[in-house]
Amino acid sequence: MNIQDNYLKNSNNIFFSQNKEVQNHREKLIYNFENDSFDRKNNESLKNVNPKNFIDFKYKYLIPEETSVINNNHENSYSIVSVNGQCSSFKDDKIEISKILVEDYNDFTKNDTIDKNDHFVNLNSLFLNSGFKIVIKKNNNIKIKISNIITDDDLTTFQKNNYICEEGSSLNLIEEYENKNNSTSNILNVIKLEKNSHLNHFLIQDNSPNHSLIVTSHSSCKKNSTYNQKVYNFSEGYVRNFHYSELVETNSEVDLQGVFFLKDNNTSNNKTFVKHLAEDCKSNQVYKGILNDRAKATYFSNTHVDQVAQKTEGYQLSKGILLSDNATYFSKPELKIYADDVKCSHGSTIGPIDENAIFYLRSRGMSKIAATKILISSFINEELSSIDNEQMSEIIQKKLVRYLSKVK
Amino acid sequence: MNSETLNTLDSYSKNKYKYGFVTEIDEEKPKKGLNEDIIKFISSKKNEPDWMLEWRLKAFSKWKKMKEPKWANLNFPEIDYQDIYYYSAPKGFDKKPKDLSEVDPKLIETYNKLGIPLEEQKVLAGVAVDVVFDSVSVATTYKGELEKLGIIFCSIGEAIQKHPDLIKKYLGSVIPAGDHSFSALNSAVFTDGSFVYIPEGIKCPMELSTYFRINAENTGQFERTLIIADKGSYVSYLEGCTAPKRDDNQLHAANVELIALEDAEIKYSTVQNWYPGDEDGKGGIYNFVTKRGLCAGKNSKISWTQVETGSAITWKYPSCILKGDNSIGEFYSVAITNNFQQADTGTKMTHIGKNTKSKIISKGISLGKSQNTYRGEVSFLRKAEKARNYTQCDSLLVGNQCGAHTVPYIDSKNNTAVIEHEASTSKINEDQLYYCRQRGLSHEEAVSLIVNGFCKQVLQELPMEFAVEAQKLVSISLEGSVG
Numbered sequence: 001m002n003i004q005d006n007y008l009k010n011s012n013n014i015f016f017s018q019n020k021e022v023q024n025h026r027e028k029l030i031y032n033f034e035n036d037s038f039d040r041k042n043n044e045s046l047k048n049v050n051p052k053n054f055i056d057f058k059y060k061y062l063i064p065e066e067t068s069v070i071n072n073n074h075e076n077s078y079s080i081v082s083v084n085g086q087c088s089s090f091k092d093d094k095i096e097i098s099k100i101l102v103e104d105y106n107d108f109t110k111n112d113t114i115d116k117n118d119h120f121v122n123l124n125s126l127f128l129n130s131g132f133k134i135v136i137k138k139n140n141n142i143k144i145k146i147s148n149i150i151t152d153d154d155l156t157t158f159q160k161n162n163y164i165c166e167e168g169s170s171l172n173l174i175e176e177y178e179n180k181n182n183s184t185s186n187i188l189n190v191i192k193l194e195k196n197s198h199l200n201h202f203l204i205q206d207n208s209p210n211h212s213l214i215v216t217s218h219s220s221c222k223k224n225s226t227y228n229q230k231v232y233n234f235s236e237g238y239v240r241n242f243h244y245s246e247l248v249e250t251n252s253e254v255d256l257q258g259v260f261f262l263k264d265n266n267t268s269n270n271k272t273f274v275k276h277l278a279e280d281c282k283s284n285q286v287y288k289g290i291l292n293d294r295a296k297a298t299y300f301s302n303t304h305v306d307q308v309a310q311k312t313e314g315y316q317l318s319k320g321i322l323l324s325d326n327a328t329y330f331s332k333p334e335l336k337i338y339a340d341d342v343k344c345s346h347g348s349t350i351g352p353i354d355e356n357a358i359f360y361l362r363s364r365g366m367s368k369i370a371a372t373k374i375l376i377s378s379f380i381n382e383e384l385s386s387i388d389n390e391q392m393s394e395i396i397q398k399k400l401v402r403y404l405s406k407v408k
Numbered sequence: 409m410n411s412e413t414l415n416t417l418d419s420y421s422k423n424k425y426k427y428g429f430v431t432e433i434d435e436e437k438p439k440k441g442l443n444e445d446i447i448k449f450i451s452s453k454k455n456e457p458d459w460m461l462e463w464r465l466k467a468f469s470k471w472k473k474m475k476e477p478k479w480a481n482l483n484f485p486e487i488d489y490q491d492i493y494y495y496s497a498p499k500g501f502d503k504k505p506k507d508l509s510e511v512d513p514k515l516i517e518t519y520n521k522l523g524i525p526l527e528e529q530k531v532l533a534g535v536a537v538d539v540v541f542d543s544v545s546v547a548t549t550y551k552g553e554l555e556k557l558g559i560i561f562c563s564i565g566e567a568i569q570k571h572p573d574l575i576k577k578y579l580g581s582v583i584p585a586g587d588h589s590f591s592a593l594n595s596a597v598f599t600d601g602s603f604v605y606i607p608e609g610i611k612c613p614m615e616l617s618t619y620f621r622i623n624a625e626n627t628g629q630f631e632r633t634l635i636i637a638d639k640g641s642y643v644s645y646l647e648g649c650t651a652p653k654r655d656d657n658q659l660h661a662a663n664v665e666l667i668a669l670e671d672a673e674i675k676y677s678t679v680q681n682w683y684p685g686d687e688d689g690k691g692g693i694y695n696f697v698t699k700r701g702l703c704a705g706k707n708s709k710i711s712w713t714q715v716e717t718g719s720a721i722t723w724k725y726p727s728c729i730l731k732g733d734n735s736i737g738e739f740y741s742v743a744i745t746n747n748f749q750q751a752d753t754g755t756k757m758t759h760i761g762k763n764t765k766s767k768i769i770s771k772g773i774s775l776g777k778s779q780n781t782y783r784g785e786v787s788f789l790r791k792a793e794k795a796r797n798y799t800q801c802d803s804l805l806v807g808n809q810c811g812a813h814t815v816p817y818i819d820s821k822n823n824t825a826v827i828e829h830e831a832s833t834s835k836i837n838e839d840q841l842y843y844c845r846q847r848g849l850s851h852e853e854a855v856s857l858i859v860n861g862f863c864k865q866v867l868q869e870l871p872m873e874f875a876v877e878a879q880k881l882v883s884i885s886l887e888g889s890v891g
Contacts, residue, residue: 041479042478042479307808307809310808320820322820322822322823323823324823325790325822325823326790327823328819328820328821329818329819329820330817330818330819330820331818331819332815332816332817332818333814333816333818333829333831334813334814334815334816335803335812335813335814335815335831335833336811336813337803337805337811337812337813337833338810338811339805339808340805340806340807340808340810340835341808341835342805342833342834342835343832343833343834344832344833344834345830345831345832345833346814346829346830346831347828347829347830347831348816348818348827348828348829348830349826349827349828349829350818350820350825350826350827351820351823351825351826351827352823352824352826
């Protein structure tokens with residue numbers, strides 16, 4: 001079904017479809033989708049992606065019958081279950097969770113990410129059918145765990161979440177994506193960090209082979225704020241992780257890290273983009289991946305340093321291990337620098353497991369498989385050992401063991 | 409360098425190109441514009457056989473359907489291809505300066521600074537070449553020596569006449585006419601360039617350079633160079649020169665093809681110092697060059713070394729296709745941009761054969777309001793077992809209005825291949841600067857010394873006498889922008 005039919009037939013459960021302004025915006029998007037000849041060379045969101053797949057899809061969305069639950073387990077700790085991308089409203093003196101309201105159209109339909117040509121973000125604003133808004137109130141320190149659940153097969157959710165961390169707040173956010181059905185989720189998180197706020201964001205992705213997950217995030221950091229993101233991708237289905245970040249005021253920091261474990265015919269596309277717009281900011285982008293069988297991965301990393309952003313420190317690192325003859329890895333670590341007093345670097349390596357290390361372990365009586373497994377674990381150990389949450393650490397260790405058991 | 413020299417140079421750099429050549433109106437020159445007639449005109453002027461004309465027309469029909477590649481990080485007004493002369497006959501002798509006394513003294517001064525020998529100065533300044541060469545016995549001796557070894561070194565036009573078999577076999581085999589719009593344009597309208605063939609087992613005893621090619625009077629804006637190194641041979645080729653080159657053509661689209669057969673080695677060095685435009689970014693040459701080498705045989709090696717200091721726009725990616733097993737590709741580059749210059753340069757290493765190795769060292773220096781981009785692609789195809797790449801690209805920023813960018817593309821389809829890539833961007837180290845100043849160097853001299861040190865890894869790859877000139881060139885390029 002083409003994109004216009006999809007939209008017109010289903011506009012009843014797409015947000016803001018009655019709003020004139022939004023309608024105009026969307027008509028333009030539809031026009032672009034239908035007439036764009038899809039320049040795959042110059043558009044990073046299309047690498048390893050067949051544009052046909054997202055132009056001709058079957059739209060299906062069900063508004064969840066059961067409203068999702070919000071539990072206040074302990075003090076300062078909340079757990080949210082989001083069903084088909086929606087959750088119920090909640091409010092106390094520390095946090096405010098609300099559904100998308102009609103008057104919020106401006107916050108939810110425009111593409112606020114850095115890349116205006118990101119086709120998946122545009123698709124998200126076109127078909128937006130779910131999402132929520134979470135505000136962490138001033139000077140509070142809390143933990144949130146969100147489980148994302150999709151109820152039915154063949155659903156296409158287009159979800160946009162807005163997070164606002166008010167001044168001096170601190171949030172520990174764990175998001176879990178574990179779905180076993182054949183659906184597609186396109187999620188856009190827009191995160192605003194006010195002065196002196198901190199956010200530790202963990203994304204654990206573990207979907208079945210037929211579930212496609214597209215996660216995009218855009219964070220903007222004000223003075224003295226920090227945003228740390230860690231992505232653990234164990235999915236057997238397609239996953240796209242595109243994370244954009246803007247450092248808008250001085251002394252802010254962003255750290256975007258990710259690990260992915262791919263096997264079979266799986267594909268994963270990854271991108272991180274940090275834009276330095278103020279002095280004295282720091283950024284770090286680290287992605288590590290292990291690819292087995294016929295797996296394919298891409299990783300684009302970007303550091304953009306504006307002319308005013310002196311004293312910037314920006315680092316990038318990308319590492320990939322190919323375990324099989326048929327796995328492919330593409331990486332493009334990019335630096336764009338317009339200021340002179342900066343320290344920026346990137347490093348990138350792709351290769352097999354170090355044969356000398358294997359030889360060392362085998363000469364001490366280990367089998368080849370055991371040696372390989374040990375070396376894979378040590379390759380990503382840094383990322384895993386930095387998790388300070390014991391329960392989460394255990395979950396991730398289990399997933400790693402499951403992945404390693406398939407390595408031959 | 410003492411401060412007096414610096415002052416002279418400074419005043420020179422401000423007056424640069426004041427006395428640019430006036431475009432001559434010559435009866436030989438056809439009308440502006442690009443169409444089939446002009447291609448037929450060029451072909452007949454050069455007495456080309458029919459197959460060559462056909463080849464050109466085919467390239468032209470491809471060009472018509474193509475758009476300029478747009479991925480480069482460059483800003484320039486759209487090129488009007490119909491507003492360009494595609495064939496300019498050699499200038500008449502009466503219009504040329506008779507000897508060096510008629511040449512702009514400032515230009516001569518720079519030549520002296522760079523240490524260019526008198527005879528070469530005459531060639532560079534455009535003093536009637538034939539007259540010069542009569543007295544340059546070196547060049548004629550060299551030519552005789554090359555002939556004895558069976559080395560063919562002539563203009564591409566001559567090669568089309570005399571060695572059609574080699575041309576038919578190799579021209580366009582590395583850069584197909586339809587590769588992209590600039591290669592198609594070049595294939596359709598190229599007028600001159602060099603042709604080199606080194607026979608089996610011959611090691612070329614000297615650095616080949618366009619100076620020694622008697623016919624190379626006007627290298628032209630659409631240059632086409634083809635170098636073939638047969639089994640077990642070796643050649644080192646020098647292109648360009650360190651002296652500032654004045655040229656009236658704004659658009660340059662050269663194609664350079666290298667072919668190394670089994671056990672052969674080609675070393676290609678370039679120093680490009682064309683007119684970069686004035687301090688306000690007006691004028692200057694647009695340089696869109698396609699350079700590609702094919703390591704066709706086993707154990708072959710191609711090495712590119714480039715020093716880019718001129719041109720308003722540099723769009724250049726000397727690349728290697730490593731097809732033969734155990735073949736080696738190397739790329740060493742220094743790109744310096746000043747004022748409003750823009751450079752988007754880098755390389756492409758395509759590993760196809762087993763045990764292929766490549767090494768990339770790129771140094772970018774941006775000053776003034778310039779933009780300097782390294783763009784490189786390293787790809788390992790499925791059969792490139794045990795292939796190896798090492799890439800290092802460093803950028804240096806001087807001043808806060810310029811930009812330095814690094815855009816590497818890394819693609820691996822083989823699990824035994826190893827890629828390492830590192831890049832860093834920084835400004836000149838304050839401690840080093842302080843140390844130099846403390847020992848009595850001026851700020852400008854200190855910067856020049858540090859930049860030269862930063863480029864050393866690449867400059868030392870250049871042939872000896874070139875390297876010395878290139879070092880001085882680096883210092884001159886920094887003039888007037890530091891401090």
